[in-house]
Amino acid sequence: MDIVLEICDYFIFDKLYAAALPKGGKVDQFLQNSPVVQQVSSKVSQYLPASATASGYDPLDSAIFANSTSSHASNALSFQFNSTSINFANIPSYLWAKFMSLQNKSEIYGLKPIFLPEGDYFSSSILSRSNILRESLSILVVTTIFGWLLYLIVAYFSYVFVFDKKIFNHPRYLKNQMWLEIERAMTAIPVMVALTNPFFLLELKGFSRLYFDINESTGGWKFLLLSIPMFILFTDCLIYFIHRWLHWPSVYKRLHKPHHKWIVCTPFASHAFHPVDGWAQSLPYHLYPLFFPLHKVLYLGLFTFVNFWTVMIHDGNYMSNDPVVNGTACHTVHHLYFNYNYGQFTTLWDRIGRSYRRPDDSFFVKDTDDEKEKQEWKKQVTQMEEIRNELEGKVDDREYNESI
Structure with a gap:
């Protein structure tokens, strides 16, 4: 920073x-x-x-x-x-x-x-x-603007070039959903930034282990490259447990339900959180440099990558059914069926915690005819409603485009 x-x-x-x-x-x-x-x-x-x-x-x-x-x-x-x-x-x-x-x-x-x-x-x-007051204000302005621009630009390009727009016809797509996602994200980002401000201030006051010079004393280029998987594994582990905690019924209703308003997602759902929910899931990214050495430029790069990844796993484009990587298909399963696939980058902790659910093969079938696709969506909705009723109750306050 x-x-x-x-x-x-x-x-x-x-x-x-x-x-x-x-x-x-x-x-x-x-x-x-x-x-x-x-x-x-x-x-x-x-x-x-x-x-x-x-x-x-x-x-x-x-x-x-x-x-x-x-x-x-x-x-x-x-x-x-x-x-x-x-x-x-x-x-x-x-x-x-x-x-x-x-x-x-x-x-x-x-x-x-x-x-x-x-x-x-x-x-x-x-x-x-x-001055700590000046730093706080400057960080709030800079990171809010950066967060808005990164979110809008990456989500827009994903929407134009990657997003499968067939999802608009899904029976659980909401009325005006994309604009609701954007509104939620744009209002949440400044609050998430304000909550994160103390971590940036700790970095600016010399309490982190961020470094700039690459030499033997800092581990050289080998350690810099090793920092990438270390960062991914550390944050993936903590996010899994934070995310799973957010699905406790009492916590879910207060914090995490706004993000699960989107049962099927567009790329603009990526940052559409309750601010405290988004802040909680970002904590591991800010804790890592307080405990482990990390190059300053690499930290900025990883922070940007995290935002790209967050958009990507909400874009509905199923390119890979990799058993290790927690990609778009895995996260779609999470939004559809709620209590599965809490991980951010890998399926490791979901497998250990027995919360992994393999994406259906139908996700990866290209050029499915409309009738088969509707049948698959109907099956998804039936399974989804059983789980949603247990988690949220029988009353569903969402307003869908159409019902089946």
Whole structure:
């Protein structure tokens, strides 16, 4: 995220923040002359090491993410828990200092340029690049716009060039479904981004294991290539369990049912979630770089690939019945029959958890005549309704194009 944010700061945000909140401007003068702000600042300064402000930290960032080298922090770090002496008053300080020890100070974003020069507006705003409020707002704007564009562009191309439009005639295709999917996705994406913001902030503050230099100390090119299957396997495992949890009846009704409104899907269903549901299933992608080394550019590439994959498994084009890959056919089975094929990339965890259901051979028969296709759809609906009645109850609030 620091690569993306530095590009945006250099070309757009530095100038915007400088124009909106310039140093020496009215807001700056108000903050400097405000007794309340000065009192808070002095209180914060009592708990900060001198190196924090001297090193260029934004004042608010210093209060939250400064180097923990003060005597207070040092005492917390040296505090030992044992059976004879436990001072509970020291526990919060101890835990905070332990947390701060995980920070890589050289990876804190915004203290100095890394990929691009400073530019004319680098230090012109009272909100420096490293300011946590500025970072939060910038990330929200950038990732929301990126998410919207990626979703619309990839889903549109999939709809035009890949999607099998026969699905419009399926008896469980909803009225105005594609527009309902787009509306749901476009309103959910900003909320999902806002919920994900803390993970991006942790990365920008040096708490992730993301790296840029490829050398022996970072494992070289071999480890970079190995990171791809590691990322896929790690996220596939966690998503399986999160997805299966989302199908618990009480959780399903509150969070996951909006995505299962689409019993047969178009590519635009890919991001049409309840925001908390979409956020929960994206958690593994953000947890991975907090625990495992991952190249920054590869992380951006994998994040983009994940969005491509999410669209692809909703496009209704059945090209492969691979027993290992959890492709489009497997995910269609999930939408049709609800309680099967929870995996994202592979069928491994569904096989271990006994939730794998092999896609019907009829999915892969090309140029089926209309009568046979209608018979197959009728069979699907009969099986689907039995499972849906158990999961959702007999009342179905969906409005279909037609009934059989």
